[in-house]
Amino acid sequence: MKADATLDCVGLYCPMPIHQTANKLKELKTGQVLEVLASDEGIKEDAPAWCRATGNEFIGMEEQGGEIKVYIKKTK
Amino acid sequence: MAEKMTLIMFSGDMDKALAAFNLAIGGASIGMEVSMFFTFWGLNIIKKNEGSMKSKGIMRKMLNFMNRGGAKRAGLSKFHMFGMGKWMMGKLMKNVKSPSVQELMVMAHQSGVKFIACTTTIGMMGLGKEAFIPEVDSYAGVATYLADAKDGRINLFI
Numbered sequence: 001m002k003a004d005a006t007l008d009c010v011g012l013y014c015p016m017p018i019h020q021t022a023n024k025l026k027e028l029k030t031g032q033v034l035e036v037l038a039s040d041e042g043i044k045e046d047a048p049a050w051c052r053a054t055g056n057e058f059i060g061m062e063e064q065g066g067e068i069k070v071y072i073k074k075t076k
Numbered sequence: 077m078a079e080k081m082t083l084i085m086f087s088g089d090m091d092k093a094l095a096a097f098n099l100a101i102g103g104a105s106i107g108m109e110v111s112m113f114f115t116f117w118g119l120n121i122i123k124k125n126e127g128s129m130k131s132k133g134i135m136r137k138m139l140n141f142m143n144r145g146g147a148k149r150a151g152l153s154k155f156h157m158f159g160m161g162k163w164m165m166g167k168l169m170k171n172v173k174s175p176s177v178q179e180l181m182v183m184a185h186q187s188g189v190k191f192i193a194c195t196t197t198i199g200m201m202g203l204g205k206e207a208f209i210p211e212v213d214s215y216a217g218v219a220t221y222l223a224d225a226k227d228g229r230i231n232l233f234i
Contacts, residue, residue: 011173016099019183023104053106 001060001071004028005034010039010067011031014050018050021072025056028074036070043068078109081230082221083117090150090162090177096234098181104187113221115194120145122191122209129199131202139201147178185211192216
């Protein structure tokens with residue numbers, strides 16, 4: 001999937017990935033897509049939940065060998 | 077207007093503070109207006125680590141000697157074992173790059189979380205504002221907390 005920016009949260013645990021995602025998304029423009037790399041499984045549920053709570057769009061997720069890639073579109 | 081989240085920080089335990097700051101940072105990350113009201117033992121978390129223990133009267137002096145406070149001194153609510161359990165927990169947290177209470181506290185404050193200190197407990201313990209970290213946004217009482225909590229979507233007692 002194509003993204004406008006990437007945030008590396010590999011090795012980080014809650015609340016760091018969502019905290020950093022929230023901060024990183026502030027730097028993006030509306031309509032742009034952020035890719036978040038993570039290793040903590042919690043992100044699979046947390047990223048969609050964070051999007052529901054903030055009104056941003058959860059586009060999808062990819063998983064490869066323990067690394068999880070999450071895609072969030074800034075709509076807010 | 078942003079939705080409000082309030083936390084009463086009654087406990088001074090390190091593990092409970094970790095959970096609370098985690099929630100506060102999470103709340104701020106979903107755009108909530110978060111405030112933390114520190115009272116009783118919870119005040120220890122926002123005391124300066126190198127803070128003075130100056131206070132009047134023998135009972136207050138004894139209390140503040142035993143109850144020195146500072147986020148780095150906070151102990152575990154379980155398996156503290158005179159600090160050994162805490163030391164081990166700290167190692168485990170470092171291993172997985174998990175932030176400490178002090179680091180989370182700074183992060184929370186930078187995310188806009190407001191810190192309120194309870195003046196009643198401070199008065200009872202005979203402490204001054206100089207005993208507390210500069211991140212404390214205001215010194216107040218129950219009405220201030222309730223005014224926030226009344227509009228709060230999430231109100232927690234830690």
